[in-house]
Amino acid sequence: MDDGAAVSRIDAAVKVRDNVYTTYLISPWTKRLLPSLSHRVSPNMVTAVSIVLALVAAWLFAIGSTASVIAGAIVYQLSFAADCLDGQLARYDGTATRVGALLDWQFDRVKETAVVVGLAVGADGEWLAAAALLAMLATRSAITVSYKTLQSQAGEAARQTEPGPLTAAEKWRSLALLPYGDRHLVLGMLAVAIGLRNTLIYLAVWNLAAALLQALRRFDQSQDEAYEDGRTDLHGDGYVGSMLSSRLRFGLHALFAAAIVTVPLWMPATTTWQPYHLVLLPGLLLLAPAVPFWAGPLSSYLFEMGTILLLSRADVSPTLIIAAVVAVTLLRHFVNSDVLTGGLEQGWRRDPLGWELRSVGWLLGAFVASEIAVALVVYTATAAIWRLTSSLADRRRHDAAASGSAAPS
Numbered sequence: 182m183d184d185g186a187a188v189s190r191i192d193a194a195v196k197v198r199d200n201v202y203t204t205y206l207i208s209p210w211t212k213r214l215l216p217s218l219s220h221r222v223s224p225n226m227v228t229a230v231s232i233v234l235a236l237v238a239a240w241l242f243a244i245g246s247t248a249s250v251i252a253g254a255i256v257y258q259l260s261f262a263a264d265c266l267d268g269q270l271a272r273y274d275g276t277a278t279r280v281g282a283l284l285d286w287q288f289d290r291v292k293e294t295a296v297v298v299g300l301a302v303g304a305d306g307e308w309l310a311a312a313a314l315l316a317m318l319a320t321r322s323a324i325t326v327s328y329k330t331l332q333s334q335a336g337e338a339a340r341q342t343e344p345g346p347l348t349a350a351e352k353w354r355s356l357a358l359l360p361y362g363d364r365h366l367v368l369g370m371l372a373v374a375i376g377l378r379n380t381l382i383y384l385a386v387w388n389l390a391a392a393l394l395q396a397l398r399r400f401d402q403s404q405d406e407a408y409e410d411g412r413t414d415l416h417g418d419g420y421v422g423s424m425l426s427s428r429l430r431f432g433l434h435a436l437f438a439a440a441i442v443t444v445p446l447w448m449p450a451t452t453t454w455q456p457y458h459l460v461l462l463p464g465l466l467l468l469a470p471a472v473p474f475w476a477g478p479l480s481s482y483l484f485e486m487g488t489i490l491l492l493s494r495a496d497v498s499p500t501l502i503i504a505a506v507v508a509v510t511l512l513r514h515f516v517n518s519d520v521l522t523g524g525l526e527q528g529w530r531r532d533p534l535g536w537e538l539r540s541v542g543w544l545l546g547a548f549v550a551s552e553i554a555v556a557l558v559v560y561t562a563t564a565a566i567w568r569l570t571s572s573l574a575d576r577r578r579h580d581a582a583a584s585g586s587a588a589p590s
Contacts, residue, residue: 191215194273200362201352203265207362211266215273218266224274224281227267228288234260235292239299242377250303250377254369257296261365264289279522279576286518287569289361293318294507296368297381301503304377308499312506314381316486317388319510320479324395326517327415327478358391396479415478415520417485417513419535481536482513488543492554495547501554505543508561515568524572531571532564 194215195208218227234256241253267285271277294315301311359367364384371380416422489505512532529535534542539557546554 187216190273194269196268200360201356202366203362206366207262207265208269211262212269214266215270218270219274222270224267224271224276225284227263227270228281228284231260231263231267232288232292234263236295239295242296242299242372243302245303245305245377250372253299254373257365257369260292261362264292265362278580280573280580282522283518283524283572283576286522287515287572290318290322290511290514290518293361293364294511298503298507300372300377300381304381306499307378307381308503309493310378310381310385312499312503314385314388315503315506315510317385317392319482319513320392320486321388321395322514322517323479323482324392326521327476330415330520358394359387396476414516417478417481417516417532417536418529419538420529420533422535422537423529478513478517482509485509485536485540485543488540488547491544491547492551495551497547497551497554501551501558504558505554505561508558508565509539512561512565512568515565515572519568519572522576524575531568534560534564 191212195212196203199208238253238257238260241249241256244250244253264285267281268277271281297311297314297318301307304310356363368380368384371383375383486506486509489502489509492502492505493499516532539561542553542557546552546557
């Protein structure tokens with residue numbers, strides 16, 4: 182292969198359209214590693230290295246000393262470089278698999294969650310700030326994933342259009358919205374410059390603003406009838422929600438309901454049951470038609486986060502609150518990543534309670550007995566692990582079948 186062809190092959194392995202940090206500071210050197218790694222290291226091995234490096238970064242942040250925070254910031258950038266390299270290597274070698282694609286998506290949020298928890302530990306237990314940041318990150322994911330997935334129903338021609346490189350305006354907008362890749366650099370810089378506690382707070386506020394901007398940009402395109410054919414499992418419905426969704430668009434009212442649910446946050450803390458919560462879920466079903474279909478996954482997630490926040494008004498440990506946030510966000514992320522990478526629709530069978538019954542449970546945990554919340558955390562974490570492992574098993578079977586059909590007879 183001549184030099185020109187070799188360079189073209191390397192360039193073809195790099196995404197044309199990516200975030201600013203990856204485009205200018207990561208890909209220019211990671212792509213140079215491709216010829217050396219080609220057919221010697223598998224993309225999944227690089228993914229595993231990325232995961233290990235992220236866990237090491239989380240541990241270094243948790244130590245909390247100046248030296249460990251600097252080291253953690255550096256290791257976190259290396260973790261992201263490996264995260265980029267695995268996809269580049271798969272494209273370079275032509276060895277992309279459905280398992281690899283799913284692993285890449287699934288563990289992005291696991292790594293980010295581990296680092297945020299590490300920041301909270303290093304900041305002497307800033308659990309509520311960490312929970313707020315994780316909630317904002319998951320909110321942004323819900324906006325992006327649900328909209329893009331449902332938008333893909335708009336037509337085959339639109340799906341086949343190859344997007345070009347980011348324009349100058351898109352680059353600035355990308356930086357302002359702080360996408361996944363750029364967050365690595367900003368998190369590392371802030372952790373070193375302003376401390377771990379302030380980093381959690383600044384990033385939570387920044388991502389809240391970014392989520393609002395993303396949502397506002399989506400609403401002007403929310404009436405497309407194609408969204409009615411979207412993936413229902415993105416909504417996170419359980420058995421009850423699935424039975425009601427076709428008639429009542431169950432869960433879509435929650436964008437408004439989330440604000441009403443969180444009203445007690447501004448009221449005196451109490452462990453006494455507030456009766457109006459008993460009629461909150463069925464009463465607000467009347468608001469369902471006001472919410473665009475694509476916002477269903479976002480609204481159901483916000484509603485559940487609102488009920489988890491009510492745990493802070495009861496005598497509940499902050500660690501239980503962040504455990505609930507982590508379990509719910511990882512479960513929803515595993516569903517999203519499965520959908521984004523072409524998984525089969527699973528419905529409620531891998532999460533029979535769904536967001537609607539879990540929300541009732543978080544309310545009971547806040548106003549009746551915190552032990553209910555503990556049990557729900559265990560259930561949700563189990564459901565997340567089950568979704569992770571079962572989706573990977575499905576992909577392995579698919580890859581094995583595809584490999585077998587491609588083999589010469």
